Amino acid sequence: MNRCETKKVKVGNITIGGSNHVVIQSMCNIKTSKVDEVVAQIKELEEAGCELIRVSVLDMYDAKAIKDIVERIDIPLVADIHYDYRLALQAMESGAQKIRLNPGNLRTEEQIVAVINKAKEKNVAIRIGVNSGSINPEYVKANGGKVDVPLMLRSLDEYIKIFEDHNFTNLVLALKSSDALQTLEAYRAASKKYSYPLHIGVTETSYKDIGLIRSCVALVPLLLEGIGNTMRISLSDDPVEEIKACKRLLHEVGLYNNFPTLISCPTCGRTKGPIIELCRQIDEVLLKYNKEIKVAIMGCVVNGIGEGKGADIGFACNTYDLFTVFEKGQVKGTVTTKEVIPYLENYLKNR
Template identity: 40%
Template sequence: MYPKIKRRVTRKVWVGKISVGGDSPIRVQSMTNTPTADLNATLSQIQKLFEAGCEIVRVAVPDEKSAKALKDLVKESPIPVIADLHFATLLGEKAVKAGCAGIRINPGTFKNKANLERLLKICKDYNCCVRIGINAGSLEPEILKKYKVPSYKAMVESALRWVEYVVETVDYHNLKVSLKSSNWWETIKAYQAFSKKSDFPLHVGVTEAGGLIPGTIKNTMAISYLLLKGIGDTLRVSLTADPVEEVYVAYEILKNLGLRTLYPEVIACPTCGRCEIDLFSLYQKVEAWTKRIKANLKLAVMGCVVNGPGEAKMADIGIAGGKGVGVIFREGKIIKKVPETQLLEEFFKEVETFLKEHPERLINPQ
């Protein structure tokens, strides 16, 4: 059983053909870390992200070379492309005209409001979604002067100010908002406060969260808390790691909250002195294999033949190892006993058989 979550009611906006907010599923995003001007490398990474389940991808546009690559990048990308902008509104104009489905602007880095207004009008002409991306590390000088430190209150005032500016100045509403800090608790307070004052959809996550383990923990603390409160329409798990890992972690968070499932759940015992099999290797191989399939399944990898099937009886299919031998069980009942060397091969066959018998468990992420 999972918690019953009542999602906050927000407007529905569009990033290309992908809807965000309203009754849309919570969308998973990531960002490439290749030079955008390197078209082949960037497209290759986008393809890997897409195959992992990423629905929207952001790319950096720091210079003219990057902007020139966008037309072909957008044409070849299997998912909507968002241009990440700082300082140069002219690059943003080129990104929108190249076909980018969205732009992310960090208002604290734009000094010329006339140029920014021109960019926003072009976004309106092309129905290009705008994310107002507030970052604690780059708030406007007048906001910092007022609050002294980049607190959550400072972030919320900045976000509300810029939403009002876009809506009133340009009369444009295809907007989403983010309020990110490297402090997960400040991030939570910012999103909670903003969500009480605006119904624009929210892109949630923690910025500068760190590497795979510390970054996963920081993001999980903030994103899970917000989602449990019904706050969040799209998310990115920012990690100093392969961007594909961001997608995997995002779906793990959503799955464990009962909000979205893409990959099978793999449960495993933590090992103990009774374990007589290389459970670590076994688990890693099963986990890697499950990334090839998108299905609503619960699989188990247990280290003890005696207790394994009973402890994991809620799993659809599982394996439990022993000394030189293992068993495969289905819904807690042993169906096959095989030599350890054949355990994985037979297990994968049983999973494939199960999915043929239950095609409704397969998931089409589109």
């Protein structure tokens, strides 16, 4: 799939934009000054597939703690700054490879220029992250109290100008809204207007299916149109769930390889075995293996083998506690319910 051409921005050991893959990112939900806990969380996220991690910088303790964190992690770190430019300066001194600024709450040109100068000195990238909820209230008032995409773009435009006027183009842009369709419209417009790489995501999405569906409504069309160079699926959940969701979504749209596919039937009156529980267990096993493999778990042999024939390996319940094993539609034998997971693990190890 062709990606929209953008500038390339280097962030630590990764590159965002150009023809590079869509970089998966998440955010820690522990106070940054709690270094050991934050490092443990980042390690877990790295293991899950996170490529870029953002941490909140609320005060100088957080900004200084970044030094100890970056020494102990293997992925680049983004410092999230609101209101106080001095925190951005310290975060860069501490080794943050990217800074996220919100034009809605850091507006003094002199302060922005101080951040730009430090970013140049330290070769740090900056994400300008416009959020529909934090646009300059004066602009919103002048726009009849309405936040729309042109207003979001105006806010971004004015900010970019300050950076470009000071010869700083090491930028990544974001225009997030909690409204999926507004987010979609904003990124489509931004992609036409700017050549900077885009960090795509919907903000304040909520949790589980609410957050996932809202994110997909905006992100799937964007990704299919080649828009988006780094992404976060924000969820009110463990950040590891954000990484899993990013990987799944990118895999479904053909932008992420070496990832398993689980297919399973919705269950019905013909279902004989514990399909829903097995689904959960198989998913857990599959996530341990970064392999391009399709696994099916089906509730009956009547339809299960035929409908799961595209799977590399499948299990269809033929009577309670017995599953027919099939590979690419060919029957290979029978296992009990308890044997399904060990059989699959063995198959994965030998594949």
